Amino acid sequence: MNFQPTRLPEVILLTPRRFGDARGWFTETWNKRTLAQGGIGADFVQDNHSMSAEVGTLRGLHYQAPPHAQDKLVRCTRGAIWDVAVDVRRGSPRYGQWVGVDLTAEGGAQLFVPKGFLHGFVTRTPDCEVQYKCTDYYAPDADGSVAWDSLGIDWGLKAAPVLSDKDRAAPAFGDWTSPFVMEGAA
Numbered sequence: 001m002n003f004q005p006t007r008l009p010e011v012i013l014l015t016p017r018r019f020g021d022a023r024g025w026f027t028e029t030w031n032k033r034t035l036a037q038g039g040i041g042a043d044f045v046q047d048n049h050s051m052s053a054e055v056g057t058l059r060g061l062h063y064q065a066p067p068h069a070q071d072k073l074v075r076c077t078r079g080a081i082w083d084v085a086v087d088v089r090r091g092s093p094r095y096g097q098w099v100g101v102d103l104t105a106e107g108g109a110q111l112f113v114p115k116g117f118l119h120g121f122v123t124r125t126p127d128c129e130v131q132y133k134c135t136d137y138y139a140p141d142a143d144g145s146v147a148w149d150s151l152g153i154d155w156g157l158k159a160a161p162v163l164s165d166k167d168r169a170a171p172a173f174g175d176w177t178s179p180f181v182m183e184g185a186a
């Protein structure tokens with residue numbers, strides 16, 4: 001497993017090793033011990049899987065507020081996405097900064113998005129499937145969104161994105177108060 005911190009050092013790109021042979025390949029997509037050896041001690045309790053039919057479907061920017069905040073381990077299992085995380089921990093020197101990475105079924109890379117970071121993605125292929133592990137259960141009352149287009153993120157869109165009503169109505173980043181505080185911040 002290769003661990004590569006992104007420009008937001010808490011957001012980590014993981015690339016599991018694939019063992020190829022004449023039949024195809026095998027890979028361990030998640031191994032608690034391997035992640036712990038890489039410094040990720042997340043205790044996942046729920047797996048999610050979404051399918052987006054159209055290219056340019058944008059799901060985000062989402063979070064669950066404390067005490068139901070979630071670490072996520074995200075991978076694309078069909079097609080390709082541009083996966084984005086935003087540091088929204090009050091007191092963080094990188095507050096409001098974002099990072100985006102390409103995740104593809106073919107490449108197999110995964111993104112670790114810790115609590116305190118917004119998460120969202122846009123699909124680059126039709127019939128795109130994303131699977132991700134979460135460290136807390138779904139808590140609708142703690143579920144929140146921030147407008148995808150309120151942070152200067154380059155989503156690489158060629159047209160208006162396909163959005164849910166929830167995401168279309170999300171507050172702009174500048175009109176939103178983050179429920180997250182950076183550990184150790186005053």
Ligand SMILES: Cc1cn([C@H]2C[C@H](O)[C@@H](COP(=O)(O)OP(=O)(O)O[C@H]3O[C@H](C)C(=O)[C@H](O)[C@H]3O)O2)c(=O)[nH]c1=O
Nearest residue numbers: 048050059060062063072119120121137138139164166
């Ligand atoms: C997230 C979630 C949703 N649902 C139900 C609630 C709705 O009836 C339906 C669709 O939910 P939503 O529109 O919130 O799904 P996404 O827009 O894909 O949201 C997710 O996409 C972004 C990228 C994320 O990182 C979050 O995990 C999550 O917010 O699934 C559940 O039953 N359990 C769940 O954990």
